[in-house]
Amino acid sequence: MKAVVMHAFGEPGVMSLDDIQLAAPGPGHALVTVKAAGINFMDTGTRRGLGAALSLPLTPGVEGAGIVMAVGPGVNEVQPGDRVAWHYVPGSYAQQVLAPVSLLVPLPDAIDFDTAATLMMQGLTASNLVHCVHAIGPSDIAFVHAAAGGVGQMLTQMIKLRGGKVIGRVSQADKVDAVIAAGADYVVIGRASQVASQVLRLTEGRRVNVVYDGTGAEGFADSVSLLDYFGTLALYGRFMDPIAPIDIFSLPRSIKLTYPSVMHFVRSREALLEHSRALFDWVTAGKLKVVIGRRYSLAQAEQAHRDIESRQTSGKLIINP
Known part of the structure; x- marks a missing residue:
């Protein structure tokens, strides 16, 4: 073969x-x-x-x-x-x-x-991020890096299914339509380290509840600055750009940093079947578009x-x- x-x-x-x-x-x-x-x-x-x-x-x-x-x-x-x-x-x-x-x-x-x-991989990853890592609620504002990518579009749809608001980031203008089609409330254009001021203008100065970031080092400082009290910075992706060591005592506003693994989300066969079926049901019902x-x-x-x-x-x- x-x-x-x-x-x-x-x-x-x-x-x-x-x-x-x-x-x-x-x-x-x-x-x-x-x-x-x-x-x-x-x-x-x-x-x-x-x-x-x-x-x-x-x-x-x-x-x-x-x-x-x-x-x-x-x-x-x-x-x-x-x-x-x-x-x-x-x-x-x-x-x-x-x-x-x-x-x-x-x-x-x-x-x-x-x-x-x-x-399978991207859907389960997104499901883990919005259900377990930071359980999105109706009052939440989420900032999604690389929102036009496979995980980004899945995240956007699932956040909206749970009633949250989405601000998506894309690197160039020709990706905006895809993110809007996925359901994002707003889209900002620019590199990961260049959009914090745009986000705060859109929220009228309110910080966000969660940042989902699969890119790594470049936008790390801005992602931290955007998080509200007790907010979550969820990093994902096996080979993102490495982040320099940080002093955990320097983190502001009681924010949480996490690097979750989808393997832990589906660590048993029962969990794998349950979460996969949920994805299939959403697609069949027209709630989640691939x-x-x-x-x-x-x-x-x-x-x-x-x-x-x-x-x-x-x-x-x-x-x-």
């Missing part, structure tokens, strides 16, 4: 399209034909060799949806022919993937593969990484093997 393979860490050009052979699924595993694989910014960090120690060669990608082809001994959770989705199965940029069945979520007929591959920015083939993985790293894209990028 075909798979995107890295034989070295580095720039997008280290990825190639190779023929590989997967082993038969063992106990607790299933062989799945990948119909759609989600492209996440964390994949670019994996490609560069950042984070946990990884062995080469490897196939990037962790998110996707497809059809179960075979199961290992003793597997009862899924059967061949089942439609499934997953949020974290390494090796997803491929025609097939070996997946732990504990991480496979049954896919309702109403949810297509592309939608599922868009929802925005796919671009689609690529496996052979176009290099271009997909160049596009996502350019930060010129809007919505979710996916691969259709």
